[in-house]
Amino acid sequence: MTTYYSKDHEWISVEGDVATIGITNYAQEQLGDVVYVDLPEAGTELAQGDDAAVVESVKAASEVIAPLDGEVVESNEALADEPGKVNEDPEGAAWFIKLKVSNPEQLSELLDEAAYKAYVETL
Amino acid sequence: MADTVAESDLKQTPLHDLHEELGARMVAFAGYSMPVQYKAGIMSEHLHTRSQAGLFDVSHMGQAILVGPDHETTARALEALTPSNFVELKLGRQRYTVLLNDEGGIIDDLMVTRSVSADDDGRLMLVVNAGRKDIDYAHFRTRLPDNVRLEIVEDRALIAVQGPEAVAAVAAHAPKAADLAFMSASSMEFDSIDCHIARAGYTGEDGVEMSVPAGAAEPIARALLADDRVEPIGLGARDSLRLEAGLCLYGHDIDETTSPVEGGITFCMQKRRREEGGFPAAERIQEELRDGPGRLRVGLRIEGKAPAREGAEIALPDGPVIGMITSGGFAPTVGAPIAMGYVPTEHSELGTQLELIVRNRRLPAVVTDMLFVPNQYYRKPKS
Numbered sequence: 310m311t312t313y314y315s316k317d318h319e320w321i322s323v324e325g326d327v328a329t330i331g332i333t334n335y336a337q338e339q340l341g342d343v344v345y346v347d348l349p350e351a352g353t354e355l356a357q358g359d360d361a362a363v364v365e366s367v368k369a370a371s372e373v374i375a376p377l378d379g380e381v382v383e384s385n386e387a388l389a390d391e392p393g394k395v396n397e398d399p400e401g402a403a404w405f406i407k408l409k410v411s412n413p414e415q416l417s418e419l420l421d422e423a424a425y426k427a428y429v430e431t432l
Numbered sequence: 433m434a435d436t437v438a439e440s441d442l443k444q445t446p447l448h449d450l451h452e453e454l455g456a457r458m459v460a461f462a463g464y465s466m467p468v469q470y471k472a473g474i475m476s477e478h479l480h481t482r483s484q485a486g487l488f489d490v491s492h493m494g495q496a497i498l499v500g501p502d503h504e505t506t507a508r509a510l511e512a513l514t515p516s517n518f519v520e521l522k523l524g525r526q527r528y529t530v531l532l533n534d535e536g537g538i539i540d541d542l543m544v545t546r547s548v549s550a551d552d553d554g555r556l557m558l559v560v561n562a563g564r565k566d567i568d569y570a571h572f573r574t575r576l577p578d579n580v581r582l583e584i585v586e587d588r589a590l591i592a593v594q595g596p597e598a599v600a601a602v603a604a605h606a607p608k609a610a611d612l613a614f615m616s617a618s619s620m621e622f623d624s625i626d627c628h629i630a631r632a633g634y635t636g637e638d639g640v641e642m643s644v645p646a647g648a649a650e651p652i653a654r655a656l657l658a659d660d661r662v663e664p665i666g667l668g669a670r671d672s673l674r675l676e677a678g679l680c681l682y683g684h685d686i687d688e689t690t691s692p693v694e695g696g697i698t699f700c701m702q703k704r705r706r707e708e709g710g711f712p713a714a715e716r717i718q719e720e721l722r723d724g725p726g727r728l729r730v731g732l733r734i735e736g737k738a739p740a741r742e743g744a745e746i747a748l749p750d751g752p753v754i755g756m757i758t759s760g761g762f763a764p765t766v767g768a769p770i771a772m773g774y775v776p777t778e779h780s781e782l783g784t785q786l787e788l789i790v791r792n793r794r795l796p797a798v799v800t801d802m803l804f805v806p807n808q809y810y811r812k813p814k815s
Contacts, residue, residue: 341469341473341474341475341668342473342474342475342476344475344737344739344762344769345737345738345739345762345769347738347791363791365738365739365762366474367474367475367478367668367669367672367761367762367764368468368469368474368668368671368761369741370739370741389737392737
């Protein structure tokens with residue numbers, strides 16, 4: 310299993326051809342208290358750059374951008390009842406979607422952990 | 433999130449350094465660098481204000497004084513621009529009003545206070561919205577008669593303390609604050625600093641707004657924050673608190689295109705003014721009072737958890753779009769999403785089923801009282 314990061318503050322954990330995607334701890338800190346997460350249904354086809362999900366804090370709604378092309382195979386239904394999990398465990402239990410990756414070469418455009426940490430330092 | 437104004441071009445309030453010391457996240461708001469939240473976060477700040485007391489820096493708002501030769505002259509000058517009764521406003525009393533344009537739209541909403549002391553009567557103190565200062569002041573300068581002038585107050589900060597423990601916390605330093613009735617104000621000392629304190633606010637809670645010398649703002653804020661009951665609260669929670677209390681945010685819920693009747697704030701129009709008119713677009717506004725306006729601001733409770741925010745369309749169930757949300761979000765005290773917006777008056781009845789269109793989905797919603805949380809304004813015990 311390899312974990313990648315995007316400059317949109319997502320983590321992408323790849324096992325075989327399935328990528329589990331969520332938002333980083335930095336993103337949840339920036340958002341503040343999450344009150345609602347709108348996730349795509351299984352079967353949704355996403356292209357890199359599409360709006361994949363919406364995460365709403367008290368203050369605002371923010372889009373989560375698909376970091377890769379693929380088909381949604383599962384979304385994390387537990388977040389519907391407990392959106393606050395995104396604040397508590399963003400890089401673990403509060404994953405957003407699992408995506409069947411259709412263009413694995415897009416993974417090379419993503420950052421590794423060290424590069425993402427360095428990127429966050431510049432913000 | 434992206435600020436279009438460079439950080440260096442933003443004005444700072446006298447509490448700027450304290451905000452940074454307290455770990456605030458600063459954002460651009462109406463040309464000022466302002467705290468949107470502190471370390472505790474919007475949800476916790478909101479709930480703390482409802483359960484204990486919150487301190488808000490509102491120094492970005494405009495403080496000004498209308499100065500005339502006597503109360504009647506100054507009051508009449510303001511009455512020519514607003515639909516409220518100021519002639520009969522008593523010493524030390526405060527009133528909410530709106531500046532009207534010639535079409536009956538709202539240039540700004542503001543608080544007006546008559547000086548408590550008969551010695552400097554003829555002065556009406558104004559607090560206006562930060563983003564409307566320049567427009568309001570220009571409007572006053574154009575419209576005021578020669579014997580009433582606008583004096584802009586630049587050397588004072590404005591601190592709001594709101595919540596069930598707010599007045600007790602302030603009274604520990606300014607004992608006279610405990611004697612103020614709701615919507616009244618007085619000059620008094622806060623730890624021997626001359627302040628002007630009004631019992632009012634923008635959260636639906638009991639509390640005060642304190643106009644203080646800019647140089648004393650930080651020691652006053654520190655003295656209040658040293659009280660365990662008081663926490664600093666940012667603009668984020670200020671917005672969610674006022675939304676729950678059904679209060680308008682200028683530029684969102686009311687603006688130059690909405691009349692005070694459409695906006696549901698006719699409480700700012702006292703009986704004599706409604707009958708006599710004599711304010712801009714009086715004919716239109718009196719007609720709306722008589723026959724009802726074409727549209728009305730309403731409160732909405734949304735089924736489910738998805739918030740509907742400003743700009744979301746309001747539709748009839750399975751039907752056409754009939755209006756727009758002007759403010760909306762998650763309400764921490766209610767524990768659910770709430771909103772307000774404009775609908776044609778025939779669809780404004782409490783209990784009307786409507787739909788809000790959010791990301792191409794229709795969310796069921798019901799028209800409700802805009803007081804989503806009952807207000808806790810102070811009522812003096814009958815003696």
